[in-house]
Amino acid sequence: MEPNISSIFEQAQDSLITLRDLMRFAVSRFRQADVFFGHGTNNAWDEAAYLLLHTLHLPIDQLEPFIDARLTGHELAECLNIIRRRIEERIPAAYLTHEAWLGEYRFYVDQRAIIPRSHIAELLEEQLSPWVEDPWAINRVLDLCTGSGCLAILAALAFPEARVDAIDVSEDALSIAQRNISDYALETRIHTLKSNAFAAIPNERYDLIISNPPYVNTESMAALPPEYRQEPEIALASGEDGLDFTRIILHEAANHLNPGGLLIVEIGHNREALEAAYPDTPFTWLETAAGGNFVFLLRQKDLPGGR
Structure with missing residues (x-):
């Protein structure tokens, strides 16, 4: 025995x-x-x-x-x-x-928020080059589904003139985000706000919207290892095909971007499903260390309702 x-x-x-x-x-x-x-x-x-x-x-x-x-x-x-x-x-x-690292940056985390991890982080370290020609010209940024606030913080560091709105539907997550924002002494530049998607900011417009939203589909949620079940389900699950929240972003983002503004969204392994759902949308897929299938970019004019 x-x-x-x-x-x-x-x-x-x-x-x-x-x-x-x-x-x-x-x-x-x-x-x-x-x-x-x-x-x-x-x-x-x-x-x-x-x-x-x-x-x-x-x-x-x-x-x-x-x-x-x-x-x-x-x-x-x-x-x-x-x-x-x-x-x-x-x-x-x-x-x-109670810590997670994105590159050289450390963030506090506990089970009230998803553990920081995002392919967008490495893109922000490069100031979204070449898609952003002048990082100092970015004045307003929205981090939608901010969680721990990690991407909002990296965006503020990447774009020195930007004011950043960090939005999440979870008050628990926002309390962690606020702690991390304070750790980086960015309270005057990053504003946290509770909102279900864009609901609390109907008239706000941004030069850049970034989002690492929930994107796990129903089948994958059922097969998650126990470690992932420790994270808030609301930060992971996004309907049958994993695209429920991404659809909201695509349908509403144009009304919240300035002309020439950029939308950057991480969608996990859902590229094929996304392109099938939006065959006429000219997604640009951004290369990261994990490959070019996980993060897309769209300009304001290419979004539904854009001009």
Whole structure:
């Protein structure tokens, strides 16, 4: 009979000595338990390194200098606890550490909001070049479905003259967004607002609208790993084909963009369904590290009702 998980962790408390020991133990346990990755890492080694270095208050990108360091009894207990919680509770690492990273930028997060991750982030780091010729000419930006506020913050940093409206239907998410905005000292430039899509801003117009909306279809929602079920369903599910919220954006965005304005939306794996639903819409698909099928761009004049 194989030992139960309590026995395994009790033995670990008495046997493991160095960070290298813990890394091997964590990777073995993650693989044995078949935990799912995808909230910042994509494999057991990187997940273990991040969780352990964070727990030990060490730089999360510097494992090697500390790999053979001996741990105190208290440190070992804390590390084993976070490994065990990751396995037993299936809580994503970002919720365990209350932080998520987009490139070099750190954001606070907890289970009131979706974990920051978006292909739009890398596009903002390049100031949306070449689609935005003059970043200083962008004066107003809307981040629709802001969640933790991460894209609103990156947009404010990318476009130094812009005022940003960060909108979400969830008050819980907006409280997290406000915390992150304060962490970056951007309170005077980013305004949070509760709204169901554009409802609370009927007369506002922007130079740029960005959105990482809910886009998981019904079939995929039913198959989500437990880790993704820890996130708010409202931030993930978007109807039978995953396009319910994207349709709202496409039908209303033209009325909220200035002439020449840009709409940029992330839609997950729904490109084929989107193009089938809107065969006459000239989507431009933007290249990211993951490929060119996940983020589209439209100019104001190319949207329904645009001119």
